Amino acid sequence: MQRGSVGPMHFQQLTYFVAVAEARHFTRAAEEVHVSQPSLSQQIKALERELGAELFSRARGNITLTDAGEALLPLARRILADADTARHEVQELVQLRRGRIRLGATPSVCTGLLPEVLRTFHGTHPGIRLLIEEGGSHDLVRELARGALDLALLVLPLPAASPALTTVELLQEDLVVVSSAGRPAPGRRGAVHIADLENEPLVMFRHGYDLRELTVAACRAEGFEPSFTVEGGEMDAVLGFVRAGLGIAVVPRMVAVRAGQDLRTTPLASPGLRRTIALAHRSDVEPPRAARELQRMLLGAPPAGPAAGGGPGPSGG
Amino acid sequence: MQRGSVGPMHFQQLTYFVAVAEARHFTRAAEEVHVSQPSLSQQIKALERELGAELFSRARGNITLTDAGEALLPLARRILADADTARHEVQELVQLRRGRIRLGATPSVCTGLLPEVLRTFHGTHPGIRLLIEEGGSHDLVRELARGALDLALLVLPLPAASPALTTVELLQEDLVVVSSAGRPAPGRRGAVHIADLENEPLVMFRHGYDLRELTVAACRAEGFEPSFTVEGGEMDAVLGFVRAGLGIAVVPRMVAVRAGQDLRTTPLASPGLRRTIALAHRSDVEPPRAARELQRMLLGAPPAGPAAGGGPGPSGG
DNA sequence: CCCGCTGCATAGCCGATGCCTATGAACATG
């Protein structure tokens, strides 16, 4: 781009110029743009000096454009219109009337938490496009770092090799055991101990699900390696397998609740298992305005009010 | 300073903004636009304040556009490009690389003087469009006043009801008598007296030609009313009639010279008839740059060939 | 015929603003 010489030449001057061209009268044009007549005259003169050509024929009481002025007028109008458009475009982004959020979330969050939240957000800001990327926390972290996501809902703790992300704990969800309603309830006295899982047929998610890592880790902590009747598959598939009586599965309570009535939900015995869902974004760039608004909404503050407020403080990732 | 729509927002700032967006680096952008880094930072900040949105994500060594910046960039580029275009457009007019001259001229001038002059002018300024309007002096004066012409070559004196026009005498041209080479020469001793016209068959132009008024007035001054064998028709038609032997005609010498060899040219006896061709334009508005240049060429450099008093043969009569 | 009115240009002053240099702060690196 050739920014050869933008030089002095002000939007003001173009505004004044157009005003005079329209009013064909300096004094009235000056009133029009709310400036004194001498100031306007000076700026017109300055513009003429800058461009090296007279723009108006100053015949007493009959101001007309010269050919140079005639040539300038349409461009001046367009420039001013563009400036106005620029202002409005930016304003629309600021006012959340336009925009885009690229949101990453883990499958269980997508299934459990997101629909309601996004419904509310979209209701408030119908002009914002919502792009959801479903994936394991590991993938989401990578996408955040790449700049492919503005925001992500993922599971803490973050994978070791996480780039600089800012995370805010959002909620903790209990994990529960789901089993087919047509089979005997797992566990003892209405609760399932981790140790019980050694003897239960387990249906397990594919690699990449945080739930898988969490469950396996819990079993190992109890001193056994879990074995799976069926493994691999997304959330819906796993629930389907369980519903079919192939085994039991450990899933977030939120998911279990929504899973339907032919599935039995059994809590895990104390201390049980829980996991922390957090909101994350890159530390080095502020998310777009719309994403910040969604963030605020997720963190529980009233959508209109300023952020910060209640939730847990940010923590490095 | 309230300025509702345009507000403070400078071309400089947009230039700086685009530079930073392209360099993704404040310091280098500052060098690019030849300004100190703090100045550039300040202006960017001022622009952000003005627009009410951050334009860049300032991550150390990784400056990126925010969504607001992304929205602004194309408009900023276009505005700067338009400003550049405006500058060049006006410059082209000033440098006579583009433009238009609306030139009025009487038929005899169109036939005699103009072709050579316009050839020269067009050779020097090929980008200037030349719009010629042929008409009687009366019409030309009216068109000048309406602003439909920039410049006119007409015959002095001007009609009585002339608006404020500035005229400069350009040249005086002798009128001569043309007759068919195949008929006896009119007049006596190689010259025609006005009085002789009473007994010669006259071919006369249509109403509106200055030549008509001039010739008729001369006859009346000699005490007779001329009668016409043929009348009405433009210059070429009149010459054709004369060539066909229908009569003789009084025409500018310049025209007679170019009329061809089957026409005889006889001077009028002293004092003869002559008329003054002048260049005229409105007094209240300066003609466009290109028209002024043509004016200069006409006044300053009398083109070679059958011009002015110094043409072929004595200009006196 | 002079006078006042209209309408743009000019003069002089003042506050605002941009640019500069110097310096600070945050982060990366050896």
Next chain:
DNA sequence: CATGTTCATAGGCATCGGCTATGCAGCGGG
């Protein structure tokens, strides 16, 4: 921990745009 890089901030200076007052050129009314 010292150092370098990079953007932000501070203070001084000159410029510049805006204002009021005034000048000057036509034009119309008394």
